Amino acid sequence: MRKFAATILIVVAALSLQMSPLNIGEILGVRPDLLLIVLIYLSLAEGRKWGSVSGFAIGFVQDLYQAPDQLGLNALIKVLVGFFLGSLKGRIYLKGLSERWAIVFAVCFAHDLLYYLIYFSFRFPPFLSTMIRFALPGAIYSATVGSLLFILLDRLRMWRTAPT
């Protein structure tokens, strides 16, 4: 119960920050993808069941809030991310900052690649422009924020899994 409540709390906090009109942490129009960072962490820490369920929930909420014509797109990609990262639970150990940075960067970039490819219906000029303008710097930014945020989430995880 504590684990579930803490997970909901983390997701709602990330969602509120991401949706905030304050543009928290925005640099030159690029923001870190907090929801994806949380999903990466949850999937690697909890496995593929939690990964795919969290991915679907986060993606679905994101879809609802965005332009409704994209309903299902975020959910689809985040389910894939959650499941495949969850499958890596116990196989990779992210102890160092550089390892965490690398995995968050790779996942963010792959996520955006897939997302914008479908979003732009394989039309390459806007796809490439968005990848260069937003996805690449976004992945670098998210990886930097994410690798630091993982330390905080580690502590929170210790609290939520502690015996009551």
Added chain:
Amino acid sequence: MQRLVDLLVRYRDQSLFTVLLLASVSMLLLREDLKMEGARVVSSVLFAPIQRVVVLARDIVDLRQENRRLSMLVMKLAYQNDQLAELQYENERLRGLIEFKEKSRFVVLPAEVIGRSPSRVSSSVLIDRGSRDGVERNMAVVTAEGVVGKTIDVYPETALVQTLIDRNSRVSCVVSRSRVVGILAWHGGFLCTLEMIPEQGDVEVGDLVVTSGLGGVFPKGLRVGTVVEVGAEAQGLFRRVIVRVSADLSKVEEVFVIAGGGLGEALELEPETRPALSTTVTEGEAERSLIVEGDIE
């Protein structure tokens, strides 16, 4: 049947993944009106309270700073008010003399941005005005800098605004200097392209682009952006015209919804002139409506 249940239990992670995957794909394949309806219901129930909490927190933090700024502004405005009263008297006297036609008034509603698309390509924003305030679908949304977009979905207390950098946005515009008409569409990033400009069309870098008033949504003469690049398209039939939008769509916080008096009509403003905003102040003032004045064609 028992065998199927056993299989599902044994591979429950994979089964769950498959179900969620199918659910996502099914949503993607839904008809657009069903998606809109679903998003409308959930957004109004789920997001509006969260956004209100976020806005409230921001308001508390900004209150002290805002108070100081407003005190300074009151002093400045009181001085300007005296000057304006003098000018208004003079204006009325002169208008009577040369028999100017009565100027029509153009009502706009101030609104606050309470949410934006979590996607890093900000294609839409949520504002705190809805159908209860008189907002309807396809109303123009502007800032003092220029056009932001139009309302595409209206809820009782909020409305979703499609910005100029949404991939589905199309706005009929005109180059203010040469009066060449084109269709503004998103190009990528914070740039738009002015489409359907003929090869011989007179467009130069630095030209101001304003709304043409032809689409029936945006009144004529609202500032949209500035031409930053002109070239030839590969096919050679049209010119490639890139426009940087005037409003800072990544940071927009307060907007105005053009809520009446203008649809189907056109504002006649000098292209270089921004709409002049003036607050209608009444005794025991509760209304926040603003008036934009301009000639009606």
